[in-house]
Amino acid sequence: MRIVPLTEHTGADILDVDVKTLTDAQFERIYQTWLDRCVVRFRDQQLDIDDLQRFSARFGPLEEMPQYSRMSEEAQRRIANKYVTVISNVKVDGKPIGGLGNAEASWHSDMTYNPVIPTASVLLGEEIPPVGGDTHFANQFAAYEALPAALKQRLETVRIKHDAAHNSVGELRSTYAQPSSPVDAPGAVHPAVMVHPETGRKALFLGRRDWAYIPGLSLADSEALLDEIWSYAAPAQFVWTQQWRVGDVVIWDNRSALHKRDDFDPAQRRLMRRCQVLARQ
Secondary structure, three states, X not given: OEEEEOOOXXXXXXXXXXXXXXXXXXXXXXXXXXXXXXXXXXXXXXXXXXXXXXXXXXXXXXXXXXXXXXXXXXXXXXXXXXXXXXXXXXXXXXXXXXXXXXXXXXXXXXXXXXXXXXXXXXXXXXXXXXXXXXXEEEEHHHHHHOOOHHHHHHHOOOEEEOOOOEOOOOOEOOOOOOOOOOOOOOOOEEEOEEXXXXXXXXXXXXXXXXXXXXXXXXXXXXXXXXXXXXXXXXXXXXXXXXXXOOOOXXXXXXXXXXXXXXXXXXXXXXXXXXXXXXXXX
């Protein structure tokens, strides 16, 4: 097994391994690399959905597929593994087989509108369009370290409400009514700076920009401060871009990395499978 950094700060390729046959020692080395580098990638893997579940579960207990998924009820009933979510623009008989379609997904962390957040996301590429659909990752350890000293100090006491009503492509979730403003949007409140529970390092923890709100401020002051914070969140030097190939498996630390997705031609098929990992016991 070889580990090759992908940028100065972010990402690592794990080479010459089959994730189905990793030893405990190999996995612990991979796990530490994931903590340090925020994102790891395996290429040329051949996994069915049960293989994906078993590998993902080595990172921690898995979350069941969210009940608010926008895929049809019929499609949900066809899912053979409740821990593996389909992310796709593909439709069968006019109905989506997965979520998020082909639209651009803005910078975000997954499911941070919940009080307890997933620690990891594991994504497998099964069908990849020839152009578009790239995924970008921004290292929030590095973003925090680059903040001006005065902003770092201010953020020690700032908390952010993470909107639950909309998904990462801006769609209103089917179980929510449209909020009148970010002040009224539902969602959990988290510190703007996370002390990573496993590494002790500080990272920006922002969730998603749209519909976010800083409790205790006027909406105008909240928007201004959020704009300032976000201006430091994803500079090019802290971003690594994943250009997908079939058989790629990418795992990111949901506590220390933002990610976003480029849009792609709706006439092209993209099919990904995802597991969400909860805190390691």
